[in-house]
Amino acid sequence: xxxxxxxxxxxxxxxxxxxxxxxxxxxxxxxxxxxxxxxxxxxxxxxxxxxxxxxxxxxxxxxxxxxxxxxxxxxxxxxxxxxxxxxxxxxxxxxxxxxxxxxxxxxxxxxxxxxxxxxxxxxxxxxxxxxxxxxxxxxxxxxxxxxxxxxxxxxxxxxxxx
Numbered sequence: 477x478x479x480x481x482x483x484x485x486x487x488x489x490x491x492x493x494x495x496x497x498x499x500x501x502x503x504x505x506x507x508x509x510x511x512x513x514x515x516x517x518x519x520x521x522x523x524x525x526x527x528x529x530x531x532x533x534x535x536x537x538x539x540x541x542x543x544x545x546x547x548x549x550x551x552x553x554x555x556x557x558x559x560x561x562x563x564x565x566x567x568x569x570x571x572x573x574x575x576x577x578x579x580x581x582x583x584x585x586x587x588x589x590x591x592x593x594x595x596x597x598x599x600x601x602x603x604x605x606x607x608x609x610x611x612x613x614x615x616x617x618x619x620x621x622x623x624x625x626x627x628x629x630x631x632x633x634x635x636x637x638x
Contacts, residue, residue, distance in 0.1 A: 479559030480552065484611045488552040491608055494599045495545060502595055503541035504530055509591035517587055520578045548592065552615035561618030572626035580627075585620045592616055 480488070495502055507530050511518050518524045523536040531537060551561040563571070596612055597604045 480556040480611060480614075482556075484607070485552070485556040487605070487608045487611050488549065488615065490603075491596050491600055491612070492545075492549050494603075495596060498599065499542065499545075500538060502599055503538045504532065505598060506541045506544075506591055506595045507537055509594050510587060513590055514584070514587040517584060520580065520584070544588065544592065547619055548612065548616045551619040552611060555615060555618060561615070561622055563619065563622045568622060568626045569630075571623050572630050575623060576627055576630060582624065585624065589613065589616050589620065 507521070507524065511524070511530065521537075521540065523531065523534050523540070547563075551563075554561050593609055593612055593616075597609070600608065
C-alpha cells in the first residue's frame with residue numbers, strides 16, 4: 477500500500493471536518509446503513525441487540541461510530557506520514573479479541589466499509605468525489621487488513637495450543 481499525497485490528505489481532512497459538524501446524526505446514519513446492508517449485523521452490537529430500531533441517544537452507539545471513523549482517519553494520516561497503516565499493538569490485540577468474540581467475519585468488514593463510505597458521502601453532499609471515496613476506502617482497507625491479520629494470528633495461535 478502506497479502513501480497518500482498532500483492532496484489526498486486534504487480530501488480526508490476536509491471530509492473529517494464535515495463529519496464532525498454533525499456527528500451525532502451521522503453516527504445514527506452509519507448504524508442505520510449497517511443494519512440496512514446486513515440486518516444480521518444488528519446482533520453483533522450490544523447496543524443494538526435488544527432493540528427494534530437504532531437507539532437515538534445511545535452513547536455506546538455514538539462512541540463505537542467515533543472509534544471506527546477516528547481509527548480510519550488516523551489510518552489515512554499514517555498513509556500520508558509513514559506510507560503504511562500501523563496500529564498500536566495493544567489496541568490491535570484488543571480489536572482482534574472483540575471482533576473474534578462477536579463473530580466478525582471478512583464480509584462484515586466490507587459491510588462496515590460500505591456504510592462508512594456512504595455516511596461520508598452523505599455528509600459531504602455535492603462535494604463528494606470518487607477521489608474522496610478512494611482515499612477513505614484505502615485508509616479503511618489498511619486498518620481492516622491489520623485487524624483481520626491479527627484476528628487470524630490469534631485464532632491460529634489458539635489452534636496451535638490445542
